[in-house]
Amino acid sequence: MSLSRLLLGLTPILGLTLSAATAVAQDERPVAITNARILTMSGKPIDNGTVLMQEGVIKQVGKKVKVPAGAKVIDAEGGTVMPGLVHAWSKAGLRGRRQTTTTRMPGMPRRFRGGRRFGSSASAVNKAGKKVSDSLYARQDIFHDLLECGVTTLVLAPDGVGFPGLSAQIEPTAKHEEGFILDDDAYVVVECIAKSQAKNTVKSALDAGKKALEERKKPKEEPKKDDKAAAKKPTGKPEKKTDPKPADKKDKPKEEPKPTPKPKDDPKPKPKDDPKPKEDPKKDPKKDEAKKADDKSKKPAPKKREKKKDPNAEVVADLLDKKRRAFVVMGSANQLAHYMDAVGDHRFPMTIVAQRDNTREGSLHMVAKKLEELEAGVLMAPELSTQTHSNRVSSPSEELRKAGLEVGFLIGDSKSAVRGLFFKLIDLVRHGAKPQDVLRGVTAVPAKMLGMDKQVGTIGKGKQANLLLFTGDPLDPTSSLRSVFYRGAEVRKDANQ
Amino acid sequence: MMLRLPHLAPAAAALLSLFAFAPNVVAQDSKPASRPDESTPEKKDEKSEPDRHMVIRGGDVHIGNGSVLRRATVVLKNDKIEAVGHDVEIPEGATEIDASGKVVSPGFVAVRAGGFGAPNSFGLDSIKDGLNPYDPQIKLGLAVGITSFGMLASGGRDTPKGKSAVIKLAPEDLEGMLCEEGSFVSMRVPLDRKQWKAFRENVEKAREYKKKLAEKKNAKPDATKKEEKKPEAKPSGRPTRRGRRGSSSSGSKDGTPKPPRGTETILKILDGETTLWIDFGNGGGGFFSFMRGPRQPDNGKVKQACEIAELLGTGVVMDRPVSAWALADEIARTGSSVVLVPRDRAEPDKGRPENTGSNLASARILDEAGVPVAVISPSTRLSNDGIMGQDLSTLHVDAAFAVRGGLDNRKALRTITLDAAKTLGVGSRIGSIEVGKDADVLILDGDPLHYRTLVDTAIVNGKIAYERHKEPYYSHIKR
Incomplete structure (x- = not known):
């Protein structure tokens, strides 16, 4: 009796202490x-x-x-x-593997699996408005593990080619869904690889964004509110809260009943969602006509339907309007050439993410000047590199820093990787980097790239x-x-x- | 001797620039006309670069068509050859390169190659989107004199088909790398009776279709109709599956009949838009096909290739036949050309009365019969594994093997320059140092085909792309 009472009395206290801890x-x-x-x-x-x-x-x-x-x-x-440590580009806790394409070898039967594998990735998508936070499971130890290893700012970036979505900053101490996401649109992720489909996707996504931006600027009577709303930095949020619903209808009902995201479900809706936003901007005139026709027959209020915006195009429009920042995956000089070919004259605040030094396609420092013109900082793996067919060790990050670029470092996604980080930094220092530079590269520089330099870093x-x-x-x-x-x-x- | 056509050069430049740098050059051309003030030149500098001139002085210039100009001057303007000769005008502010005592040669053309920043062949939708202008192999290719190569991403089997491109070794220049796309297709011999029948039927269908088109044209000789026909014909000519599907679904536009199924590429060949390569089943010329050992006599295949050429009424390119020399006159009659590996070996078939097997003199025999010959190395890659001396790093030595077999030295240079370019369907753009052609020039330290000759400077698209003393590959060799 007395014991159970005592326990009862203790539970709230225990709960309190636990939550505090x-x-x-x-x-x-x-x-x-x-x-x-x-x-x-x-x-x-x-x-x-x-x-x-x-x-x-x-x-x-x-x-x-x-x-x-x-x-x-x-x-x-x-x-x-x-x-x-400020980890601006993490995949920790994201489920599902990256897609890879296996292309059929000519002459081989369709089922033959021995086709060549192209590492980079499968079809590109335009899902600029999709938030990685929506498909994230909070109750994972990895976030707290990383925190214990020193990663105090963790931003998760979605995976994929094209515009795979918006990244999210998470609260590593949160053990529940509530309060788990600190910022659900830290930046837009862009990746353009040397493939026609990816290049065309990026191109059409940017064109759609440009169109949306023009439309936003044109009518000054009604959508002013929207403009104002969009003008505040966090603003994409009110828009997006309303917008993604129509597009992500398939996702949401699935997710809401079960907070656990099914990893296998995620890649599937990708291709389904993808063509719609892509085609919309292209067929705008036709679509408008179709809409009008529809409206006449069905609904008497045509304006309401026109307000529906493509959330992906809106996000890209924000980007082109320089209200958002982009993290662009760019592993090599060659990828930059193809990226520039796809992007054309569109410019936006960007940070380049180089996961490894690709000497086969040209190290990034070969195109340092172009990167400087883009006013892009580089976030790269804290690793040394060797040129092909040689034993000469080079430090790609140091080469870029010498060329006048700001260089931050990628911090690993696992406990062991983060523990090893400082040894990698030591290696960079041994090969000519200044200690303060490498330490800034894991703190102040990525914080600045995230636009969070007033809070962290x-x-x-x-x-x-x-x-x-x-x-x-x-x-x-x-x-x-x-x-x-x-x-x-x-x-x-x-x-x- | 002066090869200079000042009127042609700008026209050619404008024409060719449509291919790669259309917006740039149009802007350049229109600017001088609309420039009354002195303030505009500044703008011009900002927007479009001023003309780049380069002068290569005093070298023995091998034109590439067989003739040599001793101690001549080559003037390059932007990415084209402006003038070649002894007393040519030298523009102000030109970069000068002293080539006295050296040899100036057109860049070598490897008719079939891979690597060099070319994309993987499989699963490719656009060749340009897969190029890698930062491939370290590009510099290595330039170091051995190769400035462009033909790439067949996928070829046809029993019917002409293929995705091909002529790619230049233009380092760090994505736009400049793609020289020409779709200028050649391929099919494979031998065809069995059924395949041969189907192919002949397709060619007949294509002929009928052409006849129908011609009749239509005669019936309605409107100027507008003629123009409409061309753009209609182009998309239908795509050999890919997607292209075919598209054309079948779209139906006939403007009353012009749709080309029958399977004849799109044949129509292109008949119209002279693309060159047909006949694949003799030698594989890609990679390491393994090379290691297969001596080859078999292929007189039958050569005969069938000749039949195909006769059926089409146009010359074809025979890709590395080994006994073509035995049928040189027949090949010459069809107007075909031959790609050779002069050191290919095949035992003669003793059971047959006619000439079979290989012949070191095959290049000379074919040349004497009037067959254009292009030379390629046994392996069509640059490799640093076991087949040194037989890969593309010594393409000029392979041409020298043709000389060993009796071919004239100067003609042998043609086999890796102009004639090679012609087999790829780009003979009007690359392969020789002639006015209006692309500025792909080598400065060599000796005779182009000598084994000890090294490339001192390689110029691609009018830009210095390789200098021996700056790159690690051959800079340590002092002479």
Whole structure:
């Protein structure tokens, strides 16, 4: 009796403590890390400094910071504090493998599977308005695992060629669907490969977007509201909330009853959804006529139907209007040539994502000038490379940086990859990169590429308190990650257990 | 001696530019006319580049058609050859290259090749969209003198078909890489009785269709009708399955009859729009087909190829027959040309009375009979595995094998330049240093066919694409 009562009485308390531990600890108590070397990533490192944080935000940084009474003090013991890693291009937790095409060899029967495999990928799609957040399952350990390894900002990018969709920033401490997505349209993903179908898809998607943009600008009486709505940065959101419904009708009813996304279901609707938005812009005049005809026969209100917009075209229109940013997958100089061929004169704020150095199709630094003209930063794998048929090791990221481009790094999608990240960075430093450059490349640079440089990526007053505490210099192989602070709460202790 | 046609050059340039750089050049041409002020030149600089001139001075110029001009000058304007001769006008501000003591030659044309940034053959819808102008092999190809090559992405079996392109080794220039698309198709011999019958019927159908068209044209000699016919004929000529389906569904437009099924490519051949290659079943010329060992006499196949040429009434290109020399006169009569590997070997068939097997002198014999000969290496790839000396890295040495068999030295250069280009259907664009042609020029340090000759400079589309001392491949060889 008494025991059960006791338990009953305890449950709310237990629940509270649990939630506090799992979600971000919104502790009122300030936390101070003292006696630390602080790599702010925005200025010179501060030796023997203190970081004071409260309510998830950095309150003060510097040598002479007064630690308020009642603050929780963590002695860094001469260790180093740096901002949390910003992973701007992650596939962690995304289900389903990337499609690959197997093309039939001429003369071989249709079922013959020995055809040549073309690695890059299958058919390109225009699903610019599709959010990766819709097909994401929150209850996965990987997000918290990555956080414990130091990834405090995690943005997931959808997979696919063409315009596969919008990326999402997630809240790694959330264990439930609610509050799991911090931003469901961080950027637009674009990939154009050296294939006619992909190039044509990109071309037609951009043309549709341009058309939508022109239409948006033309009528100034009614859609002004829409324009204003679109003008605010987060604005695509109200539009999209209403818009994707018609297009994604097939997806939504499936997903809503079961929050678990079926990985196998996802690729299937792709081709179904795809042709509609693609054809719409092309056949605009015809379609309008058809619509009018329909309206006359069916409904007396023609204007209402015209308001229906293609969500994909709207997203691309926003992009062309420079209200959004794009992350463009570009592995090689050759891919850039084909991309430019497809994109033509369309320009938009972009970041280039190079997953590996492809010497067979030309390293990116061969076209550094063109990249500079595009005003694009590059996010690339922190890896060294060798030219074909040679033993000469080159550092592609360093070549690009020498050419005047801003270079950030891709951080792995698994625990082991993130643990190995700093060794890769050390390797880059051994081959000529500056330590501050490589560390900025995993923090401040990607934050800037995401447009989040005011919140994350550096250590300064008012920034999110996402910090990594190392026992020594992060680029010293003998030092280790001691703890990770996410929004002021320590999410990991004693890495060296 | 002066080969200069100042009136033709701009016209040719404009015509050819329609192919690759249409918007650019049209803008260039219209600008000078609408330029009364001095302020406009600045704009011109911004929008379209000023004309690039390049002068190659003092070299022995092998024109490519067999003649040689000693210590002559070649003037290049943009991507075309402007003038060739001894006392040609040299434009101001031209980049000069001193070639005295050296040999200037047209870029070599490999009639069949792969690699060099060409796309994978299978599952390809547009050749241009699969090109890779950053392939490291391109520089290697230029280092051995190859500036363009023919690529057959897919060929026909018992009927002419194919997706083909002539691709240039233009490094870092996607637009400049594609020289010509669809200028040749292929079919394979031998045809069995059934296939031969079907093919003959198709050719007859095509002939009838042409006759019908001609009758229609005569019946209604409107100028408009004539123009309409051409664009209708083009899409129907697509040999791909998709193209066929499209044409069947679209039906006949404007009363012009639809070409019968299976005759689209044949019609193109009859109209001279494309060249037919006869595949002798030698494979792609890759490593394995090369390793298959000595070849079999193929007199029968050559005869059938001649029959095909007679049936079509146009010359065909025989792709690497081994006993063509035995039927040289018959081949000459059909107006066909032959692609040869001069060092191909085949045992003669002792059971037969006629000449069979291979002959080192086959190039000379064919040439004397009046058959144009193009030469290709045993392996049609650049490879650094076991077949060194037999791949495309020594294409000029393969032409020299024809010289060994008695072919005239100068004519032998034709086999890897002008005549090779002609078999690909691009003889009017590449293959020789003549006014109005593409500026694909090599500067060599010796006779083009000598084994020790190396390429000093390779110019493709009027741009320096390769310099020996700058690239790692042959820069260490000092002379």
